[in-house]
Amino acid sequence: MSNSNWVDAKVIENIHWTDALYSLKVEGDIGAYEAGQFGRLGLMIDDNIIGRPYSFVSAPHEDFYEFYSINVPEGLLSPKLAELKAGDHVYLGKKANGFLVLNEIPESEDLWMISTGTGIGPFLSIVKTQEPWKRFKKVVLIHAVRHAKELTYRELIDQIKAQHPDQFEYVPFVSREETDFALPGRIPKALDNGTLEERINLKIENGKSQIMLCGNPDMVKDVRETLEKRGLTKNLRRTPGNISTENYW
Numbered sequence: 453m454s455n456s457n458w459v460d461a462k463v464i465e466n467i468h469w470t471d472a473l474y475s476l477k478v479e480g481d482i483g484a485y486e487a488g489q490f491g492r493l494g495l496m497i498d499d500n501i502i503g504r505p506y507s508f509v510s511a512p513h514e515d516f517y518e519f520y521s522i523n524v525p526e527g528l529l530s531p532k533l534a535e536l537k538a539g540d541h542v543y544l545g546k547k548a549n550g551f552l553v554l555n556e557i558p559e560s561e562d563l564w565m566i567s568t569g570t571g572i573g574p575f576l577s578i579v580k581t582q583e584p585w586k587r588f589k590k591v592v593l594i595h596a597v598r599h600a601k602e603l604t605y606r607e608l609i610d611q612i613k614a615q616h617p618d619q620f621e622y623v624p625f626v627s628r629e630e631t632d633f634a635l636p637g638r639i640p641k642a643l644d645n646g647t648l649e650e651r652i653n654l655k656i657e658n659g660k661s662q663i664m665l666c667g668n669p670d671m672v673k674d675v676r677e678t679l680e681k682r683g684l685t686k687n688l689r690r691t692p693g694n695i696s697t698e699n700y701w
């Protein structure tokens with residue numbers, strides 16, 4: 453990687469949500485991005501800049517960049533990013549990328565944004581913008597995690613709900629402990645047995661629903677296959693469909 457791909461940036465804040473989950477707020481000077489896209493963070497490791505893609509949690513109108521990350525203990529970069537403190541240096545990729553953006557989503561009544569873990573990031577950026585509220589009757593945000601403490605960004609989500617009480621639905625899933633508020637288990641099963649759609653009294657239907665999927669590639673695959681059985685199809689530029697995806701690994 454050459455330095456020309458990177459700009460020098462400074463950490464403004466590192467928010468630690470749990471032992472493993474953290475959000476980096478960064479200031480620097482990169483080009484424009486769209487809500488839903490990803491940038492890159494990098495650090496100099498053994499004389500090389502090691503970079504990885506991270507979705508923007510910040511929205512384009514905000515004057516800082518925010519990224520939500522998990523510390524993968526055996527990983528090369530994420531444990532080092534987790535240690536950064538305000539004032540530390542980090543490299544920021546010059547160019548944003550990615551197609552998990554509302555510009556790529558065909559017209560529909562309802563928008564379903566389905567995530568696991570840190571895959572909620574791009575959807576938080578999207579709900580901070582005006583576009584989903586102008587375009588869709590219902591905007592559904594689904595966040596599936598192992599443990600309840602990993603249901604982060606609740607304050608922001610509550611704010612969005614207060615701003616759009618009838619239009620916005622937030623559905624948490626917690627798979628590895630019992631709670632009295634989240635759906636249990638995994639998203640594909642809750643689609644198969646109807647509990648997800650019953651919870652918010654809204655059905656995913658070909659012709660009226662657009663689905664965006666982000667996070668764990670196995671979840672993305674399993675949800676896609678579940679929806680394909682109902683006749684929904686992948687959204688491609690040449691052949692518009694209903695399902696748009698981004699895998700984090």
Ligand SMILES: Cc1cc2nc3c(=O)[nH]c(=O)nc-3n(C[C@H](O)[C@H](O)[C@H](O)COP(=O)(O)OP(=O)(O)OC[C@H]3O[C@@H](n4cnc5c(N)ncnc54)[C@H](O)[C@@H]3O)c2cc1C
Binds near residue numbers: 522
């Ligand atoms: C388009 C894109 C956008 C991404 N955006 C984000 C983001 O916003 N936030 C984020 O945390 N990661 C994101 N990732 C993953 C990120 O780029 C890194 O792979 C991750 O931070 C681990 O880096 P590492 O060098 O520590 O480990 P690596 O050596 O890259 O280890 C990779 C392994 O870590 C695990 N892993 C990687 N990412 C995650 C994750 N997010 N949650 C759980 N397990 C994971 C997988 O088992 C994977 O095989 C994104 C990846 C892609 C391709």
Ligand SMILES: NC(=O)c1ccc[n+]([C@@H]2O[C@H](COP(=O)([O-])OP(=O)(O)OC[C@H]3O[C@@H](n4cnc5c(N)ncnc54)[C@H](OP(=O)(O)O)[C@@H]3O)[C@@H](O)[C@H]2O)c1
Binds near residue numbers: 525596628637
């Ligand atoms: N540094 C630390 O201390 C620390 C601590 C914890 C984790 N970690 C790291 O973080 C990684 C895990 O991150 P994570 O919990 O965000 O990710 P995850 O394993 O993707 O789990 C998030 C949610 O996705 C669900 N899921 C998994 N596969 C699915 C599928 N095929 N279909 C539908 N849903 C599915 C999980 O359900 P299930 O529970 O049923 O799998 C869980 O509810 C670990 O690999 C580890 O590297 C680090």
